[in-house]
Amino acid sequence: MHEYSLAHSLLEGLLEHLAAHPAEGRIVKVHVRQGELLTLSQEALREAWRILSEGTPVAGSELVIEKVPVKVRCPNCAYQGKVQYLAEEGWHYTIPVLSCPKCEGRVEVVEGKDLAITALSVEDQEPTPTENPPS
Amino acid sequence: MHEIRTGFGDILKRQLELAERNYEFLADRGVRAINVMGAIGSGKTALIIQMAQRLQGKGVRVGAIAGDVAGDDDYRRFQAAGLPSTVINTGDDCHLDAHRVGHALEEFPLSAVDVLFIENVGNLVCPADFPLGTDQDLVVISVTEGEDMVRKHPKMFAQTDVIAINKVDLAEIVGVDPQRIVEDYRKVNPHGRAVLTDAKSGRGVEELLSALGF
Numbered sequence: 001m002h003e004y005s006l007a008h009s010l011l012e013g014l015l016e017h018l019a020a021h022p023a024e025g026r027i028v029k030v031h032v033r034q035g036e037l038l039t040l041s042q043e044a045l046r047e048a049w050r051i052l053s054e055g056t057p058v059a060g061s062e063l064v065i066e067k068v069p070v071k072v073r074c075p076n077c078a079y080q081g082k083v084q085y086l087a088e089e090g091w092h093y094t095i096p097v098l099s100c101p102k103c104e105g106r107v108e109v110v111e112g113k114d115l116a117i118t119a120l121s122v123e124d125q126e127p128t129p130t131e132n133p134p135s
Numbered sequence: 136m137h138e139i140r141t142g143f144g145d146i147l148k149r150q151l152e153l154a155e156r157n158y159e160f161l162a163d164r165g166v167r168a169i170n171v172m173g174a175i176g177s178g179k180t181a182l183i184i185q186m187a188q189r190l191q192g193k194g195v196r197v198g199a200i201a202g203d204v205a206g207d208d209d210y211r212r213f214q215a216a217g218l219p220s221t222v223i224n225t226g227d228d229c230h231l232d233a234h235r236v237g238h239a240l241e242e243f244p245l246s247a248v249d250v251l252f253i254e255n256v257g258n259l260v261c262p263a264d265f266p267l268g269t270d271q272d273l274v275v276i277s278v279t280e281g282e283d284m285v286r287k288h289p290k291m292f293a294q295t296d297v298i299a300i301n302k303v304d305l306a307e308i309v310g311v312d313p314q315r316i317v318e319d320y321r322k323v324n325p326h327g328r329a330v331l332t333d334a335k336s337g338r339g340v341e342e343l344l345s346a347l348g349f
Contacts, residue, residue, distance in 0.1 A: 002261050009146040017141060039260050039290050086322055095289040099325045106326045114145035119138050
């Protein structure tokens with residue numbers, strides 16, 4: 001259950017950012033990228049966000065989580081890119097196989113273990129009615 | 136509705152930075168560290184003690200850190216085995232993290248050890264997301280946990296290059312074929328090495344040390 005501490009870190013970073021750069025309007029969506037190697041429950045993360053964001057400027061915002069595929073680098077053949085997946089019946093899960101799809105060598109993971117806020121969706125404010133409309 | 140690109144940094148980057156700091160701290164002192172992960176009761180502590188005794192026989196000085204949610208039982212086992220050791224109680228956290236380990240390392244008598252085993256909290260899920268700054272990872276599972284451990288925790292195994300399948304002496308009694316676990320592991324990690332062990336008798340411990348490069 002480390003989703004709460006991760007949600008807390010996301011929120012802390014966002015509130016700091018908003019203190020310096022306030023959004024012009026209500027933030028309705030917070031877009032997050034999640035590396036697919038992270039073992040975290042999106043449902044638990046969204047729930048943690050809902051609870052922790054109460055009473056903050058992003059209360060009621062929806063956490064939109066995008067899973068980002070693993071990218072690797074092969075020190076043997078210099079391949080860079082995505083990996084193959086194991087999707088056998090009975091696993092009920094697609095598992096990135098951390099092996100070079102070209103030469104089957106050992107690889108280094110360059111992407112797929114990160115968690116970051118990428119964008120905010122902000123509701124446009126109604127234009128403020130002017131007090132003395134031109135006649 | 137409009138969108139604002141935030142370009143925020145990765146929040147796990149801080150963990151990575153702390154892990155790198157630990158790695159350098161250990162490297163500067165000539166200490167090689169191994170993060171030992173695995174479920175509760177898989178035999179992590181017993182295997183560490185077995186490995187430590189064999190390494191000590193070869194003149195390698197070994198220490199251990201016991202990571203647990205609460206209690207000092209594993210720490211007392213390390214102490215009874217004569218290993219320089221300490222305990223990290225995480226309170227309620229289900230995993231060790233680089234920050235906690237960093238503080239433990241500052242207090243640890245690192246000049247008295249060449250190899251440091253860091254026993255993570257018993258958990259096959261969360262520790263995979265938190266690098267500690269160790270040189271190697273080792274996952275310990277036992278046949279009593281069932282034949283399907285790899286299938287149930289594929290990400291942990293996909294990212295770990297050495298695993299011990301412990302308590303093989305009980306395999307027949309519990310009706311588990313350890314080779315099925317090995318086959319599943321090979322599928323998710325074609326480069327990994329799986330070693331069958333029995334920490335009680337010491338079976339497979341030499342092979343496990345060799346898989347870890349000792």
